[in-house]
Amino acid sequence: MKRPLPERPAHICVLRLSALGDVCNLVPTVRALQRQWPEARLTWIVGKGEHSLLSGLSGVEFVVYDKASGLTGMREIWRQLADTHFDVLLHMQQALRASVLSLGLKAKVRVGYDKARAKDWQHRFTHRQLDPHPRAHVLESFMDFARLLGVDPAYTDHLEWNLPVPEAAMAEAARLSGDAPYVLMSPCANPRLRNFRNWSPEGYATVTEHLWAQHGLKTLLTGGGSAQEREMGERIRALAPDEAVIDAIGASSLKGLLALIARARLVIAPDSGPVHMANALRTPTVGLYATTNPDRAAPYLWREYVVNRYPDAVRAYLHKDPETITWGERVRHPDAMSLIRAEDVIAQAEALLALPRTATSEPTNEA
Numbered sequence: 162m163k164r165p166l167p168e169r170p171a172h173i174c175v176l177r178l179s180a181l182g183d184v185c186n187l188v189p190t191v192r193a194l195q196r197q198w199p200e201a202r203l204t205w206i207v208g209k210g211e212h213s214l215l216s217g218l219s220g221v222e223f224v225v226y227d228k229a230s231g232l233t234g235m236r237e238i239w240r241q242l243a244d245t246h247f248d249v250l251l252h253m254q255q256a257l258r259a260s261v262l263s264l265g266l267k268a269k270v271r272v273g274y275d276k277a278r279a280k281d282w283q284h285r286f287t288h289r290q291l292d293p294h295p296r297a298h299v300l301e302s303f304m305d306f307a308r309l310l311g312v313d314p315a316y317t318d319h320l321e322w323n324l325p326v327p328e329a330a331m332a333e334a335a336r337l338s339g340d341a342p343y344v345l346m347s348p349c350a351n352p353r354l355r356n357f358r359n360w361s362p363e364g365y366a367t368v369t370e371h372l373w374a375q376h377g378l379k380t381l382l383t384g385g386g387s388a389q390e391r392e393m394g395e396r397i398r399a400l401a402p403d404e405a406v407i408d409a410i411g412a413s414s415l416k417g418l419l420a421l422i423a424r425a426r427l428v429i430a431p432d433s434g435p436v437h438m439a440n441a442l443r444t445p446t447v448g449l450y451a452t453t454n455p456d457r458a459a460p461y462l463w464r465e466y467v468v469n470r471y472p473d474a475v476r477a478y479l480h481k482d483p484e485t486i487t488w489g490e491r492v493r494h495p496d497a498m499s500l501i502r503a504e505d506v507i508a509q510a511e512a513l514l515a516l517p518r519t520a521t522s523e524p525t526n527e528a
Contacts, residue, residue, distance in 0.1 A: 163288065170310070173194060179211055190304050275290045300461045322441040333417035334420035337412055346365060348430070350433035367503040368429065431449045446466065449506065452474060
């Protein structure tokens, strides 16, 4: 027998540890839950880095788990929440680590993904599963949790983020960018094993030169401080006009990056956290996709402006028909991103720059 879902939950737990892009895509679900039940407490168990991005999110109590702490960190969270009883636990992380963490939490009902979307046997750790939703975007998969709980469609259909960007972060961004208008370019994705999401420095430099020559827009490079990212920045700078590039790779905090994105005319990046951060701030975004499926993981509000070479990559490197592969299957080939052409990126950037500049979103200063 299925455990009944609460009609009016007093305390909701969201379990989603990572990653930066995914937690950005989850925020509209949190906002929908808050609008449906404004008096409910909402506790979000989140990863350490992800918390540094989301800290100050209004109406949310964060419990931070550092993945590096392993089982010791889990036990600490279990002790911290030993006297806490959740009406419902939304298990939104399809990973065994998160499922083990969930075992030490007290909840009347645990909701997870349907069997088709669950990974690492997640459905064995939950009482209720989502209704099937084949070929869903990541953001829609998160919103399915709110739909299952009976949240009003007026709240699930209207996407709201309101990510907090503190004044200190805005000041940090101003120091890094100066007063000139700019396009933010985050050239590298997470350097995980066989990720292969990075485009070429030659392509980025060509786009940088075009934006400078045609619009007088500088390109501000961002990213972490890894050797790979610094090397990519150096190669782009060597190929592009000196006066067109602001190199801020490794120079900003995550909140500072949010502020830089909020101030940018446009964001250009592969499938990575920054495109979803930009989406959350409603900053126009060109996502570069060949190794991951943009129908599943593109910046949600800017899907029509994605440079999409994923079907071509599936045919060329998986030797399959894109209509027959598993939803979300990745093309793990180092040459896949080379299918993206500079003229494709320039065309989408031009289309976005031609849009009216309206104040569709303003970052809040809740933190």
